[in-house]
Amino acid sequence: QQQVKQSPQSLIVQKGGIPIINCAYENTAFDYFPWYQQFPGKGPALLIAIRPDVSEKKEGRFTISFNKSAKQFSLHIMDSQPGDSATYFCAASMGSGGGADGLTFGKGTHLIIQP
Amino acid sequence: DAGITQSPRHKVTETGTPVTLRCHQTENHRYMYWYRQDPGHGLRLIHYSYGVKDTDKGEVSDGYSVSRSKTEDFLLTLESATSSQTSVYFCATRRDRAHSPLHFGNGTRLTVT
Numbered sequence: 001q002q003q004v005k006q007s008p009q010s011l012i013v014q015k016g017g018i019p020i021i022n023c024a025y026e027n028t029a030f031d032y033f034p035w036y037q038q039f040p041g042k043g044p045a046l047l048i049a050i051r052p053d054v055s056e057k058k059e060g061r062f063t064i065s066f067n068k069s070a071k072q073f074s075l076h077i078m079d080s081q082p083g084d085s086a087t088y089f090c091a092a093s094m095g096s097g098g099g100a101d102g103l104t105f106g107k108g109t110h111l112i113i114q115p
Numbered sequence: 116d117a118g119i120t121q122s123p124r125h126k127v128t129e130t131g132t133p134v135t136l137r138c139h140q141t142e143n144h145r146y147m148y149w150y151r152q153d154p155g156h157g158l159r160l161i162h163y164s165y166g167v168k169d170t171d172k173g174e175v176s177d178g179y180s181v182s183r184s185k186t187e188d189f190l191l192t193l194e195s196a197t198s199s200q201t202s203v204y205f206c207a208t209r210r211d212r213a214h215s216p217l218h219f220g221n222g223t224r225l226t227v228t
């Protein structure tokens with residue numbers, strides 16, 4: 001049973017557009033929601049993370065929107081650039097009450113920003 | 116990132132042979148993880164460790180074993196490699212269990228022929 005559902009699987013956006021990647025979760029005990037960015041040949045790297053006590057968090061051109069009642073969160077990339085082309089993963093985990101088994105990941109979104 | 120080194124970076128092996136992948140970290144993180152990444156499946160947890168000699172199974176542990184004799188090293192062993200274990204394997208570490216990000220190595224691409 002997949003606990004974090006991510007969509008779309010792939011996305012092509014023109015330079016300057018705003019790609020949006022969505023994730024939905026089922027476990028209401030999740031309270032930490034990071035996004036990872038992965039370039040070819042590299043491991044995933046933390047991009048931005050949010051806790052459910054806020055509805056939005058911005059870091060540079062990247063914004064996470066969080067809807068606790070709908071159990072959904074999304075990543076927006078403002079003024080997207082070809083260098084943002086990568087695979088993006090959403091993830092979720094429980095806090096101190098959870099186990100040591102790391103994060104539950106979505107299946108990833110392959111994003112291409114066309115020049 | 117976070118001083119994580121995976122070795123080897125690439126390996127081709129034959130079906131039925133044993134294979135060991137190594138993960139070495141310099142950050143003194145308590146938690147270490149092995150994931151595999153496959154198209155359409157994302158990142159799936161194989162095994163993890165919450166301390167020296169303390170390990171547990173993840174989502175896709177069949178056919179894999181792990182060992183952690185030192186804080187800095189986490190080994191993943193395929194006892195008898197199969198073609199279904201062709202994948203990219205990532206090691207990750209985490210400082211704390213709660214609200215702490217995973218830090219990933221750059222992966223090992225394993226091909227089983």
